[in-house]
Amino acid sequence: MRQGEQHLKAFGRRRVERGAGRLARGRRVRRRVARWLVPAGALLAVCLVALAAACGGGSGGQASPSPAASGPVVLTVKGEKSSRTFTMGQLQALPSYEGYAGIKSSTGVITPPSKYKGVPLADLAGLVGGISRSNGVTIVAKDGYGMTFSYRQIMENGFTTYDPATGDEERPDGKLHVIIAYQHDGEPIGADDGPLKLAVAEDTPGQVVDGHWAIKWLDAVSVTRASAAWKVQLAGAVPGELTRASYVNCASPGCHGSGWVDAQGKRWEGVPLYLVTGLVDGGKKHDAGAYDARLAKKGYKIQIETNTGKVITIDSRDIAGKNSIVLSSKVDGGELPDEYFPLRLVGPGLSEAQMPGGIARIVVRVR
């Protein structure tokens, strides 16, 4: 080996040795780092988990550990016979649902679905007596904005829903949950919309609903009979209405109260239908001559419309002068069942189909 080569070799060797030394030092440093890094990382992970647990993270169904009864009331829920108020802590302690909700504005602008967490409206209504088909649930916001939701909307997916990508109408993929939401995307709902907001949510982000259902600044829920102060609309030669008050007056035993006992022995009490037609078959509404018997004998149709949209037609000749064919509001001395509220037509000679309940309008076709 020539001297230069030897020199180079030595130089190269020294350089390698220096490089190797640096490498070795690097390896020692890495080992020292690893020695403290791993346990430090483990400790950090444990701290993070503990912090998350303390903050109450996790989705759906987990209640806050101790509902705060103190604090301002954020929601009032009223039923027909009872009411409850809730602080935010108490609301969050109730079983919750978390899902995706979005809206389509009246002019077609889509706010895509995002996550909302809250208490199902049906559950809140259940705390004050529950809801049935004859109930509506009115939601009121702090600025006085109000919407009434039907049983069908709350319990039976009764909303028009749209594809969030196209805005086209489409059926929802699954069950829709109407919730009083207090959390959006994991955060409390801010003052712009909250602290409480109504959301129509689903398990997947596959639908949006009309924006007017998404009430913000929500602060009261009322469960009411869909038509507590009921009235039945009358139409005929003249328009009229049968209010609860006028009906009760008319149905009293000293006035025109009458009844019928059906084949099962149930006693139905009310006002004869033919007398009710007399309110609108001509100019005179009450007293002698109000019911135009001659016109009824000639025959005209009486259409009875129910609150489910059913319409039945009866001939005036089939009911003329018959006190036992009644618009009934009581059975066996008690209130009618919800399915028949407020009035049911009953009487001899009528088939089951001709005895509808939930009467909402009567049209006397004398013109």
Add this chain to the structure above:
Amino acid sequence: MRWSLRRPSISGAAALRGAAALAILLCLAVLACGCGSDRRQVKLIYAGSLIVPFDKLAAAFEQQHPGVDVLTESHGSIQVLRHVTELGDRMDFVATADEQLIPPLLYDRTDPATGKPWASWYCTFATNRMVLAVSPKSLLAGVLTSKTWYRRLTQKDVRFGLADPRFDAAGYRALMVLQLAEREYDDPYLFEDVLMGRFTTPITVTRSGATDVVEVPEILETSSGSNVVLRGASIELVALLESGDLDCAFEYESVARQHHLKYVRLPASIDLGEPRYARAYGTVDVKLDFRRFASVRPEFTGDVIRYAFTIPANAPDPELARQFAAFLLGPEGRRILEADHQPLLTPPRLDDAAAAPEEVRRACAGTR
């Protein structure tokens, strides 16, 4: 084997300093663009039936006013006004499809910040009429006439659309049309025959003096098997007509024409578009059985359809708002509206000329 010990061409610290300097320069550039900008904004909010022409008006205004951005938003007419008063949105220009709404919602209520009314004048600039738009895919396309349409609607196999009267002025106006039609066609049961059995809780009519009062229940849902399709906004019915999911629907004439839909022209005595029938229109009221907005009395009287605009007292840029208003009322604005079949009031009318801005007064006077 090759060994190479790499030396960096620039030190790490120097690289960091360079990157930081670049970032600072970029930030300054962005800030300079924002702070020193001459760009202005004018915010418009208007009724949904004005969407098509107002999109074009906005674009044309921007073209004529470089440096101006026109921001637009549309809703049902009541909601438009509510955005100004109850929802606290500061808007420069507000247009509604029902001029009747402006006095109770903007004049009679005050801005809490100033104690003064939200507005003190409005300008009526356009009209419209109700028609029965027909789907191009419907078998009724060539069959419905102004004499037969209502009888067809009573047939269960004819699907027709209605805007929800609780949310959309077009909805309560359609109910007015049906009630007025009883007199026009001398059919005292027309309203009942078209709508009876279609809803779970019926829409009913009572008489109060010489006025027929149509009462819309709190919950309005179509019954099972109903041939009526209800949607929150009349504009949503257009897609259903185009797809053939509806045979026909009550719409504004301008909307039907904008979307190239055939339609049945209704008699002037019922279509809410003819001033000489204003008195007759006034014999029908529609009353909502619930109060959707705390500030709005839920009862509407039949009248000629009139669109109106105003500039709220708290408009962020009132000068630009006045320029837009003048543009709308000027030759090009009117040309755009007319091209989109929006009937115009000529001349436009101010309810209180003394309270209106000079530019709007001049523009109204110039349109004669």
